[in-house]
Amino acid sequence: MAVHRASAPLDLASLFGEYPFLPGAESLLHDPSWTVRALLEDPAYASARSLGRARILAAADDPRAVRNVAEFAGAPPDLRYLSFLFARLVLACATTPAALRRWAVAESKRASSRLETLRGTEQSAEIEAVAERLQAPLRSGPDGMEVGLVEYVRLATPIREADFRLVRQDLRAGVVVVRPKRAARLLEEAIRRTLAEPVAVNAEVVALVRSRESELLADVAARMPLPTARAAAGGGTLRPELFPPCIRKMRRTLQKGENLSHAGRFALAAFLHRVGADTETIVDSYRGAPDFDESITRYQVEHITQRDGGVGYEPPECETLRSHGLCARDGDPTADDPKDRERDPRCFDERMRHPLMYYRWRGGSVVERRDAPPVTSPGVGPGTPRPPGRSPSTGPR
Ligand code: SF4
Numbered sequence: 001m002a003v004h005r006a007s008a009p010l011d012l013a014s015l016f017g018e019y020p021f022l023p024g025a026e027s028l029l030h031d032p033s034w035t036v037r038a039l040l041e042d043p044a045y046a047s048a049r050s051l052g053r054a055r056i057l058a059a060a061d062d063p064r065a066v067r068n069v070a071e072f073a074g075a076p077p078d079l080r081y082l083s084f085l086f087a088r089l090v091l092a093c094a095t096t097p098a099a100l101r102r103w104a105v106a107e108s109k110r111a112s113s114r115l116e117t118l119r120g121t122e123q124s125a126e127i128e129a130v131a132e133r134l135q136a137p138l139r140s141g142p143d144g145m146e147v148g149l150v151e152y153v154r155l156a157t158p159i160r161e162a163d164f165r166l167v168r169q170d171l172r173a174g175v176v177v178v179r180p181k182r183a184a185r186l187l188e189e190a191i192r193r194t195l196a197e198p199v200a201v202n203a204e205v206v207a208l209v210r211s212r213e214s215e216l217l218a219d220v221a222a223r224m225p226l227p228t229a230r231a232a233a234g235g236g237t238l239r240p241e242l243f244p245p246c247i248r249k250m251r252r253t254l255q256k257g258e259n260l261s262h263a264g265r266f267a268l269a270a271f272l273h274r275v276g277a278d279t280e281t282i283v284d285s286y287r288g289a290p291d292f293d294e295s296i297t298r299y300q301v302e303h304i305t306q307r308d309g310g311v312g313y314e315p316p317e318c319e320t321l322r323s324h325g326l327c328a329r330d331g332d333p334t335a336d337d338p339k340d341r342e343r344d345p346r347c348f349d350e351r352m353r354h355p356l357m358y359y360r361w362r363g364g365s366v367v368e369r370r371d372a373p374p375v376t377s378p379g380v381g382p383g384t385p386r387p388p389g390r391s392p393s394t395g396p397r
Contacts, residue, residue, distance in 0.1 A: 015129060017077025019111055020084035021195055022133040028078040036205055039086055040212050048079055052086030053216055059106035060099060060223040090216065092198045093209035097257040098287030099220045104195035105294055112188035116181050123180045127187060136190040138183050144170075145183035152176040155186045159295055192294065224284070237365075238277055244358035245328035245344050246321050247271050252335060254288040263316070263324040265289075266304065270315035271355055273305040276367050317354050318347075 010018065016025035039045050054069045072080065084107075091100040115127055124140045131138035137151035147155070149171065156164045163182070170177040178186070201209075210217065243251075250268045253260045260268070265286070272282045282301045286292055305312040321327050329347030332340050346358060356366050 010126065010129075013077045015126075017075075017080040018114060019130050019133075020081040021107070021191065022130065024133060025081050025084075028081045030078065036089065037208065039082065039089070040208055045082060045086075048082035049086050051075060051079060051083035052090065055083055055087040055107070056090060056099070056103060056216065056220060057223070059103040060220045063102040063105035063109070088195070088199055089201065089205070090209055090213050092201045093206045093213075094217055094220060096221050096224055096255070096288070097198075097292075098224055098255075098284065100198055101196050101287045101292055101294070102224075104192050107195050108188045108192035111191050112184045115184035115187065118180075123184075127180055127183050131183075131187055131190070134187075134190060134194065136187055138187060141175075141177060144177045144179050146175050146177055147183070147186065149174050149176055152178075152186070155189045157296070159185065159189065189295070196292075238275060238281070239359075239364050242359055242362040242364040243271075243275075244355045245332070245340065245347060246318075246326050247355055248340060249328040249332050249335070250326070251285060252332070252340070254286060257288045259291075260289065261324065261326070263321075264326050266313075267316050267321060267326065267355075269301050269304045270313045273312045274315060274356055274367055275359055275364060279305065315355055318352060321355070 012024075013028060016022060016028050019025070039048065051069075051072070058069050075083070087103065091103055094100060111130070115123065115130070118126055124145065127138060127145060128140045130136075136155075138145050138147050140146070152169070153166065156166070162168070164185070166176075240248075240251075247268060250260055250264045253264070254268075268285060269282050272285065279298070279301060282305065283294075283297050286297050286301075307313055316324075318327060327347070329344050331343045335341050346352060346361065352358060352361075360366050
């Protein structure tokens with residue numbers, strides 16, 4: 001992780017260079033002839049494009065590690081800003097919505113990483129400067145950083161660390177007082193939400209980006225994590241090509257950035273856990289959801305998979321999935337792959353009653369439950385845990 005050291009308050013240009021997502025950062029552009037097309041094509045902007053690509057690829061590899069971007073060293077604020085613009089523009093045109101969300105996590109962590117390593121008044125002043133421009137509800141107070149109760153709950157809800165629970169906060173007359181380090185973490189959440197929203201781009205620009213940056217976009221898509229088996233799953237290999245039609249369709253739905261029902265989200269997480277996927281793989285499956293929220297998804301996935309000491313919830317049976325319109329045995333006419341468009345005869349075998357059975361029949365390995373209970377699927381009715389991927393502000397969970 002990059003370690004930042006700053007010894008003096010940032011001037012405005014440097015502030016915008018460090019936090020290029022702030023309103024006002026466009027003042028760094030000195031060339032009045034600047035256009036989106038020029039940023040994408042003009043040799044004068046080659047350095048900005050190169051740095052922008054580095055930003056994107058670092059995030060694609062691992063958004064949580066905040067890999068240091070070597071190209072940042074010595075880059076002036078205007079170049080940093082242009083590279084940020086380039087990255088945001090390209091990711092708005094990517095066919096994999098997960099790439100934008102991973103990048104939003106990486107950029108917000110980069111910002112909070114810098115804020116957390118500052119000290120004293122310098123730290124408070126910089127947090128306040130960023131928060132104010134971002135219109136995030138954090139202000140300096142006599143005893144620390146202050147945030148209104150409602151805003152605190154909104155920002156802290158997705159953060160899982162116990163130290164952020166409201167009962168542990170210093171609450172004074174409707175205001176929560178936090179130390180700067182904690183304020184930086186709250187601000188990270190506000191930044192991530194801002195960046196995870198795709199910018200509006202017209203069809204002409206989308207076509208231009210996709211043609212000029214096709215190699216980069218293909219590289220990003222290839223770097224999106226492949227399903228990974230967790231170590232405790234007994235060493236079996238995940239084989240997505242053997243997943244049943246229903247699960248394959250659920251994954252495609254999310255990858256296309258479309259909404260998947262409550263029941264489908266639950267079934268997908270429970271299924272992936274039982275075939276040995278690790279938490280990161282399961283969380284990544286939801287990155288394409290239109291209402292994806294990193295922290296909340298992580299929390300909900302863990303809730304589904306960690307029940308009974310890691311046994312997890314049993315995925316719903318075929319009959320339950322059929323009753324929710326999630327069975328895809330007749331084929332999916334919208335699928336790109338011809339195989340997915342076809343009817344699957346295995347699913348019409350009278351013995352077929354569970355997606356895990358399908359996977360096992362085809363040679364996939366399923367993590368057996370230690371207690372070997374009868375199938376006790378909680379179904380998808382009352383009592384079903386919250387499905388992953390939904391933010392609290394968007395519909396039922
Ligand atoms: S029959 Fe069962 S395994 Fe096959 S698609 Fe339908 S729900 Fe899935």
